[in-house]
Amino acid sequence: MNDGNDSYLFFHSNRLFDYFLMITFTTEMNEALAIAVAQFVKRVGFTEIRSNAVDDFEAYLIRDALDRVRIWLANAGFSPR
Template sequence: MTPPTGGAESGFLTESETLALAQFVKRVGWFEFTSNAADEDEAHLVKQAFDKLQDVLARAGYAPR
């Protein structure tokens, strides 16, 4: 996820950070969602957000196996 030309790099993830994030998103499971959410509805919303983030990362070429 590279910054646009002329962009300030500090506002963007490095390759290493992006890969680490993709690995983390892949490894987090339902236990983490439910144990860190206020209730089950919030856990489902967080899971949906993680699914979308994982999709964005995969489309950007960060789809860890």
Template sequence: METVAIEFELTEQEALALAQFVKRLGWQEIRINAVDDDEAYCMRDAIAHVRSALYRQGFSPR
């Protein structure tokens, strides 16, 4: 599978809000917005990458 790098800038407030959102986002919300389970799993994995990138930048809400 090919990977892509995505780079963008957020304010600290936006980064914290996004970190809170991806922390609270659950399977049910992901699945309801996907066309099937395969897409939902792909979305979940992508969200995990976003969560990890935010964590590495110091945005890890408890």
């Protein structure tokens, strides 16, 4: 449901979410951890994501979240080839 205020509300796992409500979280890690996470988000495929999600919708949300992590890591200089 779109309320006209750049909001997209949806139910998932009996919870109401706003798809466009942004949150920010900060973490600290050393270079070895950053490289490991960058390698993981590069290598993990939709099949692995889907096998750990309750349904396709959640799998696509997870994939989108991991893509944001991948982009952030690449912008920080951790972009494995």
